[in-house]
Structure formats: C-alpha cells, structure tokens
Amino acid sequence: MRVAVVGAAGRMGRLVVGAILDAPDLHLAAAFGREGAAASGSDAGTLCGRAPAGVSLRPVGDVVADVWVDFSLPAGLDLALNHIRPGVPLVTGTTGLDARLRDRLDATAATRPLVAAANFSTGVALLRSLARIAASTLPSADVEIIETHHRHKRDAPSGTALALASDVAASRGVDLASVIDHGRHGETGPRAEGRIGMHALRGGDINGDHTVWLAMDGETVSLSHRATARSTFAMGALRAARWLVGRPPGRYTMDDVLGLGAVGAEDAFTRS
Ligand SMILES: NC(=O)c1ccc[n+]([C@@H]2O[C@H](COP(=O)([O-])OP(=O)(O)OC[C@H]3O[C@@H](n4cnc5c(N)ncnc54)[C@H](OP(=O)(O)O)[C@@H]3O)[C@@H](O)[C@H]2O)c1
Secondary structure (H helix, E strand, C coil): CEEEEECCCCHHHHHHHHHHHHCCCCEEEEEEECCCCCCCCCEHHHHCCCCCCCCEEEECCCCCCCEEEECCCHHHHHHHHHHCCCCCCEEECCCCCCHHHHHHHHHHCCCCEEEECCCCCHHHHHHHHHHHHHHHHCCCCEEEEEEEECCCCCCCCCHHHHHHHHHHHHHHCCCHHHCEEECCCCCCCCCCCCCEEEEEEECCCCCCEEEEEEEECCEEEEEEEECCCCHHHHHHHHHHHHHHCCCCCEEECHHHHHCCCCCCCCCHHHHC
16 A cells, blocks of 8 residues: 655654554655755655655655555645545644635545544544443443643643543533533532533643543443553554545544444544
8 A cells, every 4th residue: 555645754754654664564655745844855764763765755746646644734734635636545634724724625525535633543532432432321420531731731621631521421412511610629519410520630741641530329430541652643544544545535534444433422633
C-alpha cells in the first residue's frame, strides 16, 4: 500500500513516516512538507531517524498513491485537497480547520473515503465506546469524569473529556449542557441525580489521563485511559489508512475503523 504523507517533517509526520518504513505492508510514496522548508530535499527516512528511504521531502504535489495521510497545518491540508487524485482515500489529523476547510472536507467525502479526526488514539475511541455502554447499562449511576494533563495545558476540560461527557449524556438521552457540573466548592448540597461531574487536574508532564467514574450504592466502576506517547496517534492514523483503502466514498469515523459502532454521540473531536 503506497502512502503519501503531508507534514512529513513535523512531529507527527516523522512518527507516521517512521511507522510506514517499519511496516512490511506499507510503502512511502511521497513525503510532503512546506514549500521552502529548511528540510526540503532531505531524505524522509533520515529525517525520522531511519535508514535513507530514497524519498525526499518536497512541496505538496502530484503522486501515485493508494492513500494520503495528513498531519500538517490547515494550509497543508488545503494543498493536499488540490493535489490528491479523485477517489484516493484521505486520513487527516490536522486540527484548527476553519469553516471553509471543514466544508471542503465534507465536499471531498462525496468523492473519496475520508477519516478526519482530532484524536487518532484507538484507546480513546475504545474508552468512548465503553463509556456509552456503561452510561446506558447503569442509567442511575453517578458519573464523574476526571482528566489529568501536564502543567502547560491552557484549556480545561480537555476536548477528550468533553467528548466523553457528551457520550454519556447522549447515551442517556439528555442535553449535556443542562447536566454538567464543572468542579465543586462551597455549600453544594447533596449530589443531584443525573448530573455529570467534570474535574481537571494539572501538573507535571502528563500526556493525558482520562477516567469515567460511575458510582452506585455498593459498587463503583472506573474506566481509564492513559496516553503515554504520541506514536499512538500515528499508529491509529495508519490503522485508519489501511481500513479506508477499497471503501466507497464517504466520511468515516474511528468508531467505523475499529468496528465499535457509534451510539449517537456527536464526535466532539472533529469540531476542533
Ligand atoms: N488527530 C490526532 O490524533 C492528532 C495528534 C497530534 C497532533 N495532531 C495535529 O496534527 C497537526 C500536526 O501536528 P504536529 O505536532 O506534528 O505539528 P508540527 O510539528 O508543527 O508539524 C506540522 C508540519 O506540517 C508542515 N507544514 C506546514 N504547512 C505546510 C504546507 N503548506 N504544506 C505541507 N506541509 C506543511 C510543517 O512544516 P514547517 O515545519 O516547515 O512549517 C511541519 O513540518 C496539528 O494540526 C496537530 O494539532 C493531531
């Protein structure tokens, strides 16, 4: 399977290129970077710490490939959509898309299979699926979501924590905004039934931990995920790429890729 990578010199791109070079079933068809990038012309294998791959970093352009994988910037994705051949599948993890580019992605899904997700962790996709099952199986359990991130994170709660909360709310058929409680302090009174508590811990260099905690009389259930390395996103994207080749045109999610089956919750990731 011939894979073209956009953003190949970036942090994610190098991980994707390295994983392609390590995989016996994948072949690096092209390594695209920003026009005028310092690394232009460098060997893509060398860039990611492997043996030379015989593929040089070059500006986004035409190539014969079975699938494209993009982790760049919105401008890189825009260029990729100009050059990718009709019908060729696209996997993109680039975030920060404006409305025009989101519309462009929606339009391209009419002509090619597409997975666009801001979190390609297969573990997070599984956690979300388990959270939906737990929330509907235990409809009266008190649910609290706890997320932990490094001290540099600027926003709270994390997009993943919000996605988990929306999964729980959707599984119970309630509107998230009307049941969520962000932290607690002071005279809170007893916990009201049906609320979803949300708590953000900050400190150290933690990549991202998420726990969905369900408490009932006599027992509790904790569902937890810990991200330990960014390579998980690269592996998830390549899993999506392998799965997409040969599919009919359309917009697919990581749930589709993993065979988890969506339970109606909107994918909050794709909004970022
Ligand atoms: N979906 C997920 O699971 C997931 C996980 C992690 C990150 N991300 C997202 O993936 C994207 C990349 O993240 P990153 O950490 O790898 O960032 P990064 O290290 O800054 O890499 C981005 C790369 O894209 C290149 N680029 C910029 N404009 C381009 C263009 N017009 N054409 C081709 N290449 C271009 C950059 O080149 P220069 O360095 O020369 O500018 C850089 O090498 C971000 O949007 C990030 O939020 C998604």
